[in-house]
Amino acid sequence: MFRRLRGIPLLGCLLGSIGCHSQPPAPPAIQKGDYGAIIRYLQARIPKDMARENVAGLSIALVNGQELIWARGFGLADKAQGVPVTPNTAFRAGGISKLITATAALQLVEQQRLALDAPIQQTLREFYVRSRFHSDQAEADRAITLRRLLSHQSGLPSEHLRDLHSTYAMGQMPMRVSGVWLSSLPGSQVAYSNLGYSLVGAAIERSSGKSFEAQLQSSLFKPLQMNQSSFLGTGAHLSFRALGYEDGNASTDAQVRDLAAGGLWASPKDLSHYVQMLFAKGSYKGNQVLDSTSIDAMFTQQNTGNALDFDCQMGLGWFLAPCGDEPIGPGVRTYQHSGGGDDFAAQLTLLPDQQLAVIIMANDSNAEEMVVSLSTDSLRLMLEAQTGKPVCADDCQAPSHGLKLRQVPAAVDRKRLGGFYATAWGVFRIKDDHERLFGELAGYDFELLRDDQGWLRAQKKVLGFWLKDLGDLGRIQLDVVKVEGRQILTARSHGQRIAIGERIEAPPLSTVWADTIGTYQVLNTHEPDAPLSGISVRLEEGFLVIRGQLHDEPLTDYILLPVDNAHAVLAGSGYGLGDTVSRQINGLSASGYSFKRTHSPHTPLNF
Incomplete structure (x- = not known):
């Protein structure tokens, strides 16, 4: 809800018209068993990639079964002090934290302290939800299970923004968010939720009788000899932790409230021990850390039958398919x-x-695309070394589509497609203008044309002519399909279809919601690094559009759909969508915040 556009990786991929995929040096042919050639190639490539993207530091580990083939650090963990990255340097792991949290939860399931399919309320008794999808609210509470939390199918909001950078105890989280409105029907689709994993962390504490950090140290980090790994502290506290950088400048090392979702510090070398344990069916150096049945459950698809998930397969914590990213090779199963x-x-x-793995971590905001590309290429080379054969010749290359194959959509087609679409990156507007179809998303304008397979593709205007591809967005194939009575905007990338938005029709607008148009500021917050300082609501072509504000920076636009006179939701489904906004006396509330009106328009509205 109300996210900055930076930090949503797929948008950077979809809209990255410049620099997303600049070509690294061509890798050499790898002979069977010659991992040394891979190491030499990466030692030469990685510093060049880092220099091109202005990345401060990076660490990599390559794993083959129970062997750590290579672990190496590059660049600087602290530029001001000249501290180099070593194989033991710890980085913030972000979402990878969820893999460790899921593993710790499954250990407690084995001990029968937690149950995958029991309501999480049995452990977190003070936690309850509100639901517009259930007539019986108790049924909604029963629908929130550990399995659904671990597989992002709980229906909970993606984030709870209030006190996002606070330091209060993890065990307080269930009480603080009790009464939260569900954003989607539990079990119906995968909608990535940091809030859900924060509750898993609280359940681990409650069921183990230990603090989250103490439980993780005793059950995972010490048995796996993950000596640099912890969920506590910041990079400024310990010399072996890297500082983060944005555009070359050291950034403030913010506190992380949702530790179980994103608070892990670890090195790729430490995480290689975790991977080796998984490859050995739960054993590490003779110590059984996790039962093999738990690993099987972790790697079993949990979202089978969810029509809105299309080709994205979700396990317990793990993504079991690339979900639109470039695959390693034809028919090669990939978990990530x-x-x-x-x-x-x-x-x-x-x-x-x-039984091959690559772990890469970097301490710079510019590194996301580089890390993904480097991971893919490293795994292809390792697979080539294992089999003695190239992974893919033409199969892995992006298809070439000439502009001559593209056609202006027909009039009936343009009319069908034109409209407002709710996406995780904001409002995607498609308009029929002068017998051509145009799209606009996050400030990017482009024409949409049909390719020879009938899919929509984006093309950008240069010097008055539609001659230039929009990078990755030009390669993504778009279309609208009807699923469960909803018009879903989908993308096909590397042969996989994923949902990226939903077409929304403008509803009749009641007087009470028309009266919410105006600007609002956050009330009663003393957060030093608050993710939100205000919101605004405006009317656009019959839609209420709500926008977050962070000081002087406008955030993403979302469509606000009234449900009744007291509640509205951010239109659409998926990450950050479906969240509830409530009317209050002289204001609104959302994501734990209350907002007081600071300005309202004086011009009367015409309906």
């Missing part, structure tokens, strides 16, 4: 999780059938 934010970037990717 990335981590971003707070000016760090990380990726952990493993090939379960071949």
Whole structure:
């Protein structure tokens, strides 16, 4: 809800017309078993990639079964002090934290202290939800299970923004967010939720009788000899932790409230021990850390039958498919999780059938695309070294589509497609203008044309002519399909279809919601790094559009759909969508915040 556009990785991929995929040096042919050639190639490539993207520091680990093939640090963990990155330097792991949290939860399931399919309310008794999807609110509470929390199918909002950078105890979280409105029907779709994992962390504390950090140290970090790993502290506290950088400048090392969702500090070398344990069916150096049945459950698809998830397969914590990212190779199963934010970037990717893995972590906001590309290429080379054969010749290359293949959509097509679409990156507007179809998203304007397969593709105007592709967005194939009575904007990337938005029709607007048009400021918050300082509501072509504000920086636009006279939701489904906004006396409330009106328009509205 009310996110900055930076930090949502797919948008950077979709809209990155410049620099997203600048070509690294071509890798050499790898002979069977010659991992040394891979190391030499990466030692030469990585510093060049870092210099091109102005990345301060990076660390990498390559794993083959129970062997750590290579672990190496590059660049600086602290530029001012000249501290180099070593294999033992810890980075913020971001979303990769969820893999560790899910593993700790499954350990407690094995001990029968937690249950995958029991309501989480049995452990967190003070926690309850409100639901517009259930007539019986108790039924809504029962629908929030550990399995659904771990697989992002709980229906909870993606974030709870109030006190996002606070330091209060994890155990207080269930009480503080009790009464939160569900954003989607539990079990119906994957909607990534940091809030959900924060509750998992509280459940781990409650069921183990220990603090989250103490439980993780005793159950995972010490048995796996993950000596640099912890969920506590900041990079300024310990010399082996890297500082984060944004545009070359050291950034403030913010406190992380949702530790279980994104607070892990670790090195790729430490995480390689975790991967080796998974490859060994839960054993590490003779110590059984996790039962093999728990690993099987972790790697079993949990969202089968969810029509809105299309080709994205979700396990317990793990993404079991690329979900639109470039695959490693044809028919190669890939499990992965990335981590971003707070000016760090990380990726952990493993090939379960071949028992190969790459872990890369960097301490710079510019590193996300570089880390993804480097992970993909490293795994292809490792697979080539294992089999003695190239992973893919033409199969892995982006398809070439000439502009001559593109056609202006027909009039009936333009009429069908034109409208407002709710996406995680804001409002995607498609308009029929002078017999051509145009799109606008996050300030990017482009024409939409049909390719020879009938998909929509974006093309940008240069010097008055539509001659230039919009980088990755030009390669993404778009279309609108009807799913469960909803018009879903989908993208096809690398042969996979994913949902990116939903077409929304303008509803009749009641007087009470028309009266909410204006600007609002946050009330009663003393957060030093608050993610939100205000909101505004305006009318655009019959839609209420709500926009967050962070000081002088406008955030993303969302469509606000009234549900009744007291409540409205951010239109759409998926990350950050479906969240509830409530009317209050002289204001609004959302994501734990109350907002007081500071300005309202004086011009009467015409309906």
